[in-house]
Amino acid sequence: MESLAAGLPVLxxxxxxxxxxxxxxxxxxxxxxxxAAFDVLVRRHQKGLWRLVRxxxxxxxxxxxxxxxxxxxxxxxxxxxxxxxxxxxxxxxxAINCALSWLRDHRREQPAELDExxxxxxxxxxxxxxxxxxxxxxxxxxxxxxxxxKLVLELRVFDDLSFREVAELADCSENTAKVNFHYAVKxxxxxxxxxxxx
Amino acid sequence: xxxDRGDTPDPEPDAELLAAYVDxxxxxxxxxxxxxxxxxxRDPGARAEAAAVRGLLDQLRSLPPEGNEPxxxxxxxxxxxxxxxxxxxxxxxxxxxxxxxxxxxxxxxVLIATWSRPEAVTAxxxxxxxxxxxxxxxxxxxxxxxxxxxxxxxxxxxxxxxxVEPASPEADAEPDEVALLPSTDLAxxxxxxxxxxxxxxxxxxxxx
Numbered sequence: 001m002e003s004l005a006a007g008l009p010v011l012x013x014x015x016x017x018x019x020x021x022x023x024x025x026x027x028x029x030x031x032x033x034x035x036a037a038f039d040v041l042v043r044r045h046q047k048g049l050w051r052l053v054r055x056x057x058x059x060x061x062x063x064x065x066x067x068x069x070x071x072x073x074x075x076x077x078x079x080x081x082x083x084x085x086x087x088x089x090x091x092x093x094x095a096i097n098c099a100l101s102w103l104r105d106h107r108r109e110q111p112a113e114l115d116e117x118x119x120x121x122x123x124x125x126x127x128x129x130x131x132x133x134x135x136x137x138x139x140x141x142x143x144x145x146x147x148x149x150k151l152v153l154e155l156r157v158f159d160d161l162s163f164r165e166v167a168e169l170a171d172c173s174e175n176t177a178k179v180n181f182h183y184a185v186k187x188x189x190x191x192x193x194x195x196x197x198x
Numbered sequence: 199x200x201x202d203r204g205d206t207p208d209p210e211p212d213a214e215l216l217a218a219y220v221d222x223x224x225x226x227x228x229x230x231x232x233x234x235x236x237x238x239x240r241d242p243g244a245r246a247e248a249a250a251v252r253g254l255l256d257q258l259r260s261l262p263p264e265g266n267e268p269x270x271x272x273x274x275x276x277x278x279x280x281x282x283x284x285x286x287x288x289x290x291x292x293x294x295x296x297x298x299x300x301x302x303x304x305x306x307x308v309l310i311a312t313w314s315r316p317e318a319v320t321a322x323x324x325x326x327x328x329x330x331x332x333x334x335x336x337x338x339x340x341x342x343x344x345x346x347x348x349x350x351x352x353x354x355x356x357x358x359x360x361x362v363e364p365a366s367p368e369a370d371a372e373p374d375e376v377a378l379l380p381s382t383d384l385a386x387x388x389x390x391x392x393x394x395x396x397x398x399x400x401x402x403x404x405x406x
Binding site for chain 1: 281
C-alpha cells in the first residue's frame, strides 16, 4: 500500500466484499448430512462466540452456557440458513440475541455499570497508572459508550470483523458502521482524557 | 449516517471516516481513501488525530479477553453430541421410507389379488354333478324368514319347502366352503310361493 505523507502505518484488511465466506462449504456439508461439518464450525468459532458473549454475561460459566445455547440454536437453524450474511456474522447475531435474552432473564444478578465520574474524575497521573488500572479504565470507558457505538467498536476491535459484518450485526449500512466507529473512538478519547493519549 | 446520541458532526464529512481509514483502509472506496489522504497530507491536525486513533486502537486490541476461558474440548464435545442427535438428513433420506412402504404395499396388493381369485393360482377342483339339487355340499343353509336369518339343514328345509327349482344353474355350480349358502344362491327363495313359505314358517315355529 502506498504510504501516507505522514508515514502513518495503516492496517491492510482484505476487503470483505471480495473474500468468499470460508464457512459456507461447512454449512452445505452439514445440510447434506455431514455431522462433522458442524463440529468444525464449532471449533472454528467457539472462542470468538464465547468472548463476544462474555462481554455481555459477566460470568465465565454463564457465558459458556449461553455460547452453547447459541450453537444449539444455530444447529437448529442451519438448515434454513440462506447465506445472505456470512456464517460468522450469522452466528454472532444468534450469540448476541442469546446473550441479550439471558441478560433480560438475569437482570438483577448483573453487576452495576461504572459511572463516568469514576473514570474521568480524580484520575491519577499516567505514570501512576498500573497496567491493571489502565485496562480497567479502558473497559470502563467502553461501557460508557452509547449502545450502538459500543457494539460497533467491540465487534471491530475485539472480534476483528469487517465493517460489512459489523454493519450486518448492528443492522445498519456499512458506511453508518464506519461513522459509528469513528464517533466511538472519538468519545473514548474524550472519556479517557488527554492523559491517555499515546 | 447515524452518530448515536447526537455526537456533534465533524465539520469535514470525510473526517467521520478517519478511524475507519486508519483501521482498514482497504474497506474504503478509492474515492474516500483519496480524499482522506489528501486531507492528511495538508492538515497536521488530521495527522495527529490519526496517530491518536491508531494508538488508542492498539491499546484496545492489547486488552486481554475478559474472564477465564472454558474447556473448549468439553464444549465442542457437548455440541458434537447435540449435532449427532439433531443434524439434518440428506434430502434423499427423507424419502427412504418409500422403499419398504412401497415394497409392502406391492406385496399386499399381490396377496389380495391372489386371494380374491383363488382359481387363478389353485388347481381346478373336481365339479360335482348334482343335477338340479340346490343344496350345497353340506346340509346347512341360511334362510331369511319372517325378518329373521336362520340356519337350517338343507334336508330339513327341503322337507318343509318341498321340491324347489334353483333360480339359476349357477346356484349349485360351486359348493360353499363356509357351510352357508352364498348370497347369490338365495335367489331361488324368491321363487317360493306363499304356500311353501307358510309351510316353512310353521316348520320353523315347531322346531324352535
